[in-house]
Amino acid sequence: GAVVSQHPSRVICKSGTSVKIECRSLDFQATTMFWYRQFPKQSLMLMATSNEGSKATYEQGVEKDKFLINHASLTLSTLTVTSAHPEDSSFYICSALFGTANTEAFFGQGTRLTVV
Amino acid sequence: AQSVTQLDSHVSVSEGTPVLLRCNYSSSYSPSLFWYVQHPNKGLQLLLKYTSAATLVKGINGFEAEFKKSETSFHLTKPSAHMSDAAEYFCVVTPKTSYDKVIFGPGTSLSVIP
Numbered sequence: 335g336a337v338v339s340q341h342p343s344r345v346i347c348k349s350g351t352s353v354k355i356e357c358r359s360l361d362f363q364a365t366t367m368f369w370y371r372q373f374p375k376q377s378l379m380l381m382a383t384s385n386e387g388s389k390a391t392y393e394q395g396v397e398k399d400k401f402l403i404n405h406a407s408l409t410l411s412t413l414t415v416t417s418a419h420p421e422d423s424s425f426y427i428c429s430a431l432f433g434t435a436n437t438e439a440f441f442g443q444g445t446r447l448t449v450v
Numbered sequence: 451a452q453s454v455t456q457l458d459s460h461v462s463v464s465e466g467t468p469v470l471l472r473c474n475y476s477s478s479y480s481p482s483l484f485w486y487v488q489h490p491n492k493g494l495q496l497l498l499k500y501t502s503a504a505t506l507v508k509g510i511n512g513f514e515a516e517f518k519k520s521e522t523s524f525h526l527t528k529p530s531a532h533m534s535d536a537a538e539y540f541c542v543v544t545p546k547t548s549y550d551k552v553i554f555g556p557g558t559s560l561s562v563i564p
């Protein structure tokens with residue numbers, strides 16, 4: 335099946351710094367990717383929809399200036415957490431849609447961000 | 451619009467007994483449905499998927515799920531629970547087109563008692 339690679343798997347950063355998370359579709363082109371955040375013991379919450387070549391669509395309550403999303407190519411979307419704070423510590427997961435008639439979603443392995 | 455409901459936030463079973471994790475969905479059209487498992491501090495792993503072929507879907511590690519359109523359900527089952535099955539399970543619905551969003555259920559935490 336299709337593979338989505340997310341990097342890094344874990345990152346620890348200092349408060350005030352920025353962190354970039356990459357999501358790559360390895361063997362298919364993904365015009366649409368999604369970014370999720372998971373709080374401890376909760377389900378994944380959709381943050382934004384990333385469309386290649388256009389601005390991302392953010393869900394209500396998600397700060398677009400805080401969580402910068404760039405989808406510059408058909409195989410790469412990036413999420414940058416700017417000026418990170420401890421409350422941004424979380425598990426972030428991306429997914430990419432593959433196919434049209436029978437669309438499937440493939441997920442990255444996730445990135446655990448810890449802000450100290 | 452699409453939505454996913456997982457009726458049980460937590461399920462506890464004894465090792466060797468059957469597992470049933472319930473999932474109901476609503477969708478304005480036939481969706482693709484998935485079950486994912488997440489072990490503590492790990493990423494998501496695909497258990498099985500339904501994409502409009504056979505309604506009884508077999509997945510990894512002995513898990514199965516049956517798509518019942520009349521009941522709008524996609525319950526996950528396993529005949530005999532193993533200790534390693536203890537994890538969080540998510541029912542997921544995805545669109546047939548690329549314009550809607552992937553929707554996660556709230557998750558069911560499965561505990562397996564020795």
